[in-house]
Amino acid sequence: MCINFAAQSTFNIVVKMEKQIEDLKAIREMMEKSSKFISLSGLSGVMAGITAIAGAAFAYLFLLRDPSSTDFSRFHEIMILLGDALVVLLISIGFGIYFSWKKARKSNQKLFNKITMRTLYNLSIPLITGGLLSLIFLYRGEEEIVAAITLIFYGLALVNASKFTFEEIHYLGITEIVLGLAAAVFLNNGIIFWTIGFGLCHIVYGLILYKKYDLKK
């Protein structure tokens, strides 16, 4: 009788504790959901990385490997590289929106809410600054530095926006900044650092994010 009573009350406590654990889980989830952009999908990173590598390969094989093989003017060459970079950027953004939209729909969330806007705003300030600065240097004919500038400002943009999304983005940002500084030191190998930063790092971090946040559901 006495043992039965003890077992019963232990059972009650266990049931109660389960509710408390569930409560804490719900609280944590709501705090994250309401203050962080969690629709970001790792797959967008992977696709962006693949696109960047393809773009860099095109630039290398078509122009940079042997500049004497083509008879484009310098202006022409820069326009081709710029067009190449623009195509990579647009395809990456396209994949980013597509996979995030899919992830948001899966968890019954709107993709474009206040938090998404706040994240994009914080991302865009360093990003647009870096983009404009790159164009200025291109205009001045100093295209060697552009790989370093894009990497550094992209890294700063990620660090800035990471407060509103997954913490891994912070470390991806730091990695990009370090690679950018290295690219500024080894000016003639800019394309190598650019390919590592925008290609390889995106794929690696994309897979980490995908494994950690997308697969578990």
Add this chain to the structure above:
Amino acid sequence: MANIIANLNKAFDSRIRLGIMSILSVNESADFSTIKDLLELTDGNLASHIKALEGLDYIQCTKQFIGRKPNTKYTITESGRKSFQEHLDALESLIR
């Protein structure tokens, strides 16, 4: 044990109220429709819980106009933050 349970706030017994307090504790403010979307609730359901929390003086609302559209914004009060924190502490010490 009984003593710890006594620290749990009855006002936060419902998952919906916990949700509202969680949202307002990490955001400066949130408007009605944002909370509604996050918690996946109907207008009426959310309104009744918000009224209860307002009645306890845990949250407060400010009504304003954005253009011509009325907009109701909610913020957590000092006493709301304190009570929610105490409730969280109690929950945590219970499962420890």
